[in-house]
Amino acid sequence: MHLALDRDHADVDIVEPGFERRLGDAMAARTDPSLVAKRASVGAIDAEIRCFASHRPIKLTASARRAHLLMPLDEAVVVTAQGGQERIAAGSAFLAARKEAVSCLGPADARVLLLHFPRVPVQIAAAARIRQPCRLAAVDFAFALEQSSGFQKALARLTACLSMRGDMDAALRQCLEADLYAGLAAALAPYSATVLPVARSVQRVIAYVSADPLGDCSEQELARVTGITMAALQRNFRDCYGMPMTRFVQEARLDWVHDRLNGPHESRSISQLATDIRFPSGSAFARAYQRRFGEGPSRTRARAVRG
Numbered sequence: 001m002h003l004a005l006d007r008d009h010a011d012v013d014i015v016e017p018g019f020e021r022r023l024g025d026a027m028a029a030r031t032d033p034s035l036v037a038k039r040a041s042v043g044a045i046d047a048e049i050r051c052f053a054s055h056r057p058i059k060l061t062a063s064a065r066r067a068h069l070l071m072p073l074d075e076a077v078v079v080t081a082q083g084g085q086e087r088i089a090a091g092s093a094f095l096a097a098r099k100e101a102v103s104c105l106g107p108a109d110a111r112v113l114l115l116h117f118p119r120v121p122v123q124i125a126a127a128a129r130i131r132q133p134c135r136l137a138a139v140d141f142a143f144a145l146e147q148s149s150g151f152q153k154a155l156a157r158l159t160a161c162l163s164m165r166g167d168m169d170a171a172l173r174q175c176l177e178a179d180l181y182a183g184l185a186a187a188l189a190p191y192s193a194t195v196l197p198v199a200r201s202v203q204r205v206i207a208y209v210s211a212d213p214l215g216d217c218s219e220q221e222l223a224r225v226t227g228i229t230m231a232a233l234q235r236n237f238r239d240c241y242g243m244p245m246t247r248f249v250q251e252a253r254l255d256w257v258h259d260r261l262n263g264p265h266e267s268r269s270i271s272q273l274a275t276d277i278r279f280p281s282g283s284a285f286a287r288a289y290q291r292r293f294g295e296g297p298s299r300t301r302a303r304a305v306r307g
Contacts, residue, residue, distance in 0.1 A: 040162055043177035046116040047158055049073070057105040058112065060096045067097040067122075067136060069115040069184065070104055071145070071155070077106035081140040088142055095141045095188070095195065102140060113159065115180070124242040125185035126196050133202035133240035134192065141195055143187070151183030201226040201233055202240045205248075213252040214276060219245055253277035254292045261300040270297045 039048040050058055057080075060068045070079070076089040080103045081096070088094045088104075096102040097119075106112065119136045127133050145152055157176055161168050168176075188195045204226045209217050222245060223230040237245045257273050260266040268276070274285035289297050 038162060040168060042158065042161075042168070042173055042180065044118045044121070045177055045180055047162065048114050048116075049159070049162055050112050050114060052077075052106040052108055052110050052112075054108045055105075057103045058114075059101055059103050060114075061101045062097045062099055062138070064099070065120075066116060066118055067095065068102075069117065070094045070096065071113045071115075072106065073111040073113055073159075075107050075110040077104050077110060077112060079104045079140075079142070083140075086142050091147070092142060092144050093187070095139070095143070097136055097195075098138050098140050113155065115184075117180075117184070120239050120242070121181045122184055122188075123196075123240055125181045126188065126192070127240050129182075129185050129189050130192055130196065132192075133199040133206065133237075134196040135199050135236075135239065137195055137197050139195060141191065143191060145187060149183065149187060150179070151187045154179040154183040199236055199240050201228055202237050205233070205237065205245060209249055209252045213249070213256045214278075217249040217252075250288065251292060254289055257289070257297065258293055258300060261297055262304045264304070270301070273297075 038050070039046075041047070052058070058070075060070065062068060070077075070088065071093045072088055072090045074090055076087050079086050079088055079094050082098065082100050086094070094102075094104075104112070123134060123136055126136075145155075154176065158180065161172070161176065205222050208222065208225050219230050219234065223233050226233055228236075234245060237243070237248070241248065254277070257277060260268075260273065261270075266273075270285075271282045274282050277285070279285035279288070286296055293300065
């Protein structure tokens, strides 16, 4: 099945039409070259441009819910983390996702762009991109940024927005937040074995439901199959896909019906198919099917017969 949150996996900007034009208008109206605002909230992401004072490091500590990304804007900086030191040049980034403190030191007046972001939206975007449930690992990790990537373009928009006076337009903020999550997930995807390990319990749920969507897919049974508590499994699934397991099971069953209605050999009535996938009523099934596929089940069957 295809998860509802699955999006275009090409490395492109994920922004609404008119974003560039409205950002340009906002910048023209509100940017003051003599005033640079260096801190802003973009939804749940806190972004800031920091300048190093002489011999004073920047310290970052991740938590179970949030992590940090540090990107030098002009001169290289030195990051000290557990395991040693690493030089991070402009055009590279350092992910601080361990719960131990990280210290960063750079030349006086050197600037860095910092993102303090929640883990879950990045995990959701990464799962859609690599087509596997994953979690952001508790690691410190340096990596190069592709110059033409969607993430670099999103960062360019962000730095432009940081230079604006006043608050960012709400629509721009929402688009930019989504673009940053998707761009960061794309930037980390090549290093998924280290940074985005597979969530095995969620992977087992997907395999189990996909193999037999009409079987017992209750949350109790899925917890038994994975060998963890139901509460932990529910949390893991939502953290990876942004949806409850019950919705995933329902969509897997709707996909099963959709495949059969598109095939030449399905003779059961639509009401019988609704019963087979455990919907409480035919009307509830029809509404759910319409939401998932943009048409009713009868139309799907009629089109398949005509074809």
